[in-house]
Amino acid sequence: MSIAKLQWPVTPRPGQREVAEELAMLIEQGRSVLFSAPVGWGKTHAVIAALIQARTLPALWLVRSLALGPRVAEDAALWGLVSFVAAGREKTCLLWGSLGDAAHDYCRNFRYKCPFAKLPREPPPSTDWAALVAKGREGGWCPYFAQDFIESDIFIQNYNRRARRYVRAVVVDEAHNLSLPEERTLQISRMAEAISAVRERGGSQRLLNALERMMRAVLVYSERALDSRTFLNEEDISELQSLYYRSLEEGDARLKPLIEIVRAPAAYVEGEKILIFKPPRVPPFKPAVFVTATPLSPIPFEVDAEVKIPWETKLKTIILDNLTSKFDEFDSKMALNYKKLLINLAKKFRRVLVFAASERVARELRNWVNYEEVIPPPDWEGVLMLRARGRFAEGVNVPAECVVMAGAPYLPPEVTDRLARVYRALGFKDPLRCAIDLPMLTVTLQCVGRAWRDPAKPPFVVLADSRYGKYRDELASYFEIAETGESLT
Numbered sequence: 001m002s003i004a005k006l007q008w009p010v011t012p013r014p015g016q017r018e019v020a021e022e023l024a025m026l027i028e029q030g031r032s033v034l035f036s037a038p039v040g041w042g043k044t045h046a047v048i049a050a051l052i053q054a055r056t057l058p059a060l061w062l063v064r065s066l067a068l069g070p071r072v073a074e075d076a077a078l079w080g081l082v083s084f085v086a087a088g089r090e091k092t093c094l095l096w097g098s099l100g101d102a103a104h105d106y107c108r109n110f111r112y113k114c115p116f117a118k119l120p121r122e123p124p125p126s127t128d129w130a131a132l133v134a135k136g137r138e139g140g141w142c143p144y145f146a147q148d149f150i151e152s153d154i155f156i157q158n159y160n161r162r163a164r165r166y167v168r169a170v171v172v173d174e175a176h177n178l179s180l181p182e183e184r185t186l187q188i189s190r191m192a193e194a195i196s197a198v199r200e201r202g203g204s205q206r207l208l209n210a211l212e213r214m215m216r217a218v219l220v221y222s223e224r225a226l227d228s229r230t231f232l233n234e235e236d237i238s239e240l241q242s243l244y245y246r247s248l249e250e251g252d253a254r255l256k257p258l259i260e261i262v263r264a265p266a267a268y269v270e271g272e273k274i275l276i277f278k279p280p281r282v283p284p285f286k287p288a289v290f291v292t293a294t295p296l297s298p299i300p301f302e303v304d305a306e307v308k309i310p311w312e313t314k315l316k317t318i319i320l321d322n323l324t325s326k327f328d329e330f331d332s333k334m335a336l337n338y339k340k341l342l343i344n345l346a347k348k349f350r351r352v353l354v355f356a357a358s359e360r361v362a363r364e365l366r367n368w369v370n371y372e373e374v375i376p377p378p379d380w381e382g383v384l385m386l387r388a389r390g391r392f393a394e395g396v397n398v399p400a401e402c403v404v405m406a407g408a409p410y411l412p413p414e415v416t417d418r419l420a421r422v423y424r425a426l427g428f429k430d431p432l433r434c435a436i437d438l439p440m441l442t443v444t445l446q447c448v449g450r451a452w453r454d455p456a457k458p459p460f461v462v463l464a465d466s467r468y469g470k471y472r473d474e475l476a477s478y479f480e481i482a483e484t485g486e487s488l489t
Contacts, residue, residue: 006049009078016046019307023050023289026305027169032288034175036295037309040455043291044075047171048154050289052079056169061156062283064177065394066091069156072173081153087129088161092144094137101260102253107144110249116142123149159281170283174394175290176445179300179438181266181411181419182278183389188218190257191274197254201247203239210236211258221269223327223360225414228262237262266418270359277415279422294445294478300423300434310477315448317461317479319468325357325407326467335364338406341464342368342383345402349460350381353400355388355447357407357465362387365406386450388443396450400459403451408465409443410436441471445478 008017019037026033027050037043051059061072061083069085076083090096093103094116111117120141124132129147136143148164155164159172160182172178195211203211214231232240240262244255261267266277282301290303323337324330342365345352354369356362362385366372370382375396384400386392388409411419416435423431444463451459461479472481 006052008045008049010042010045012045013042015309016042017049019309020046020049020053022307023047024053026307027051027054027056027287027289030287031304032286032290032302033305033307034290034292034295034299034303035307036292038311038313038455039293039449039452041293041309043293044072044173045078047289047291048076048079048081051154051169051171052081054169054287056287057081057153058151058167059154059169059171060164060167060285061154061171061173062159063156063173064159066156066158067396068173072154072156076154082151083154083156084127084147084150084152085129086147086150086155086157086161086164088158089144092129092133092136092147094133094143098251099248099253100256102248102256105245105256105259106248106253109245113249114142116140118142119146119149123151125150163283163285168287170285170288172283172288172290174292176292176294176296176442177394178280178282178290179296179434179442181280181439184260184276184278186257186260186274186276188269188272188274191215191218191261194255194257197247197252198240198243198258201243201252201255203243207232207236207239211240218269218274222271223358223412224269225412225418226261226267226269226274228264228267232262265422266415268412268415275415277411277419279419279426293449294442296438296441296445296474300428300430300438302429313455313458314476314478314480315452315458315461316482317463317475318482319463319466319472321466321469323407323464324466325361326465330360330407335361338365338464339368341404341406341462345404345462346383349401351400352383352402352404353398353451353459354383354385354404354406355393355409356385357388357405357409359387361407386447388447393443393447393450397453398450399453399457400451402460402462403448404462404464405444405447405468406464408440408463408467409447410440410467437471441474444468 023035051057063069066085066087073083073085089103096103099106118141120139124146132143132146136146195215198211199208210231240258244259247255260276264276268275356365365385369385371384373386373390376384420431420435423434428434448461
């Protein structure tokens with residue numbers, strides 16, 4: 001069956017059938033392709049049509065956040081396709097409540113001891129993962145692995161979940177996220193508890209002294225990189241790992257925070273938490289379609305072909321050259337200028353969405369906003385502040401008349417230096433750009449997209465950091481940029 005004969009459940013927009021035809025041809029050839037089109041263009045329907053045409057179902061559909069899964073499933077259902085959204089161990093492992101994120105290591109090393117280490121006698125019916133967890137608990141089998149045996153046309157899961165093997169094609173949704181390192185947050189209090197557990201489980205005095213030195217340094221740091229090997233030598237790390245696996249075998253996961261820090265390619269202390277960064281994982285499978293609304297060049301992974309629909313509507317934007325969140329320039333005077341900006345914008349726009357580039361910026365602006373780090377009520381007005389790399393920077397819709405980047409959301413320099421070395425070792429193209437520029441620009445476009453979900457109602461964009469000036473040419477693909485200035489402050 002050709003694309004022309006497919007019965008579309010929605011009226012195809014001009015060019016959508018042709019794009020689906022081209023994607024189908026590339027998928028049939030077993031190639032990897034980068035497919036980019038503007039927000040609201042209908043990328044999901046074009047890809048589903050291509051998968052049907054290429055006869056490459058079942059397909060694996062990867063998303064950064066499971067919150068996006070139901071949207072993909074709803075679109076697939078319009079085509080008469082069955083979808084299943086598979087969750088990771090944090091939602092499906094029946095031991096997660098007692099082991100936390102150490103369940104990953106327990107499953108890899110001590111699965112033979114798990115009381116749920118078996119599968120159901122018959123393949124479970126296609127249902128949602130939450131219902132599967134309830135059935136697994138009742139039947140005494142593993143919901144996490146049982147998900148792999150559910151029959152569906154489209155199998156939707158998180159980037160970081162182990163990939164299902166038996167699929168004919170892979171789709172990576174919002175593939176610009178592959179420019180971002182995986183970022184996790186660890187509370188410093190958990191590190192202190194882990195050190196107490198090391199003492200309780202008989203750790204040597206040498207190891208305890210090293211861990212306590214590291215703990216004192218973390219408590220003194222405010223915003224600074226953390227390198228565990230400054231405090232722990234190879235003998236210390238070996239002892240810590242041995243203690244961890246022995247305790248984990250007994251069901252004690254308290255040492256996991258220390259193992260996370262030791263394993264981290266890059267870690268950074270920010271306030272009362274430690275941020276842990278890991279390189280993104282690029283799926284190695286073919287055929288694959290990498291879908292995005294905001295491609296940046298060069299992409300940090302190889303593709304065989306590209307299908308690109310240029311943006312027709314560009315957001316009116318201004319770059320403010322009198323503001324910056326750069327560490328050594330963000331003082332009380334600079335913070336005051338950011339506050340003046342918010343006051344002026346609140347007078348001009350009913351809803352202002354602000355993304356703080358860092359926790360330091362957020363602290364200074366906290367008393368000048370109406371909402372912070374929440375999904376506001378539908379009738380909200382005023383100023384809402386979210387973190388640029390926080391939990392609401394992706395996968396949520398917060399329509400606003402104006403969106404502000406309060407600082408350029410670069411990763412800390414010490415983190416980017418470490419990531420660049422890792423990327424170079426992994427063979428990434430242009431590792432410095434992958435570690436420094438691409439994450440910042442990707443987060444910026446991602447944040448702006450939270451306020452613009454209706455193509456007919458583009459928000460006004462304020463890039464409130466002079467450092468955006470050097471990316472004018474790249475940003476011009478998405479923004480109609482006015483002359484830089486300081487009129488808004």
